[in-house]
Amino acid sequence: MSNIDPFEFRNMLGSFPTGVTVVTTKGEDGSLCGVTASSFNSVSLDPALILWSIGKESTSFQALMDAKYWNVHVLAEDQEALSGNFARSGGDKFDGVQFEEGIKxxxxxxxxxxxxxxxxxxxxxxxxxxxxxxRVLDFSDAGKPPLVFSRGRYARLAQD
Incomplete structure (x- = not known):
């Protein structure tokens, strides 16, 4: 048993700025699923591997655990509303979101x-x-500045 307060630990972790990602998948039944995740990291260049994590209490937990394919989107600095949309619980998170079908x-x-x-x-x-x-099967890079999150707030990178 740890004597570390989870809320204080979470607040401390906020001192490390992260990019903001949205992970999406399509279920076997055709339903679409997506969540906002800041727990993203690269693992390996060869083979190309990445990681992210999902909370066991997430309403999207089972759909993403069952998924064989999913996409990780690094949000652009103008996509703060999209981050909030996919962070909420319930409802049609894809309503009004422009997307196309990717692999599988x-x-x-x-x-x-x-x-x-x-x-x-x-x-x-x-x-x-x-x-x-x-395992990354395909990727694209639009060259746009990413959305950043730190200490409970969204931020933008300073431009030279």
Whole structure:
């Protein structure tokens, strides 16, 4: 048993700025699923592997655990509303969102800074989260500045 307060720990982690991602998939039944995730990281260049994690209490948990393919979207600095939309629980998160079908039908959201289309490689238990490692099958980079999150707020990168 840890004596670390989870809320204080979370606040401390906010001192490390992160990019903001949205992960999307298409279920076996054709339903679309998406969540906002700041827990994204690169793992390997060869093979191309990335990871992200999902909370076990997420309403999208089972759909993403069952998914064989999913896409990670690095949001552009003008997509703050999209981040909030996919962070909420319930409702049609894709309503009004422009996207096209990617590999195996997983949605690719338009206007993002970058997108990685992935196939699940591994899943690991990680406390109150599960860590998902994906093999990148295809990617795109629009060269746009990314949306950043730090200390509970969205931020933009300073431009030279």
């Amino acid at each position: 039908g997983a949605p690719v959201i338009a206007g993002c800074a970058a997108v990685m289309q992935c196939q699940i490689e591994h899943q690991y238990e990680g406390g109150d989260h599960v860590i998902l490692v994906g």
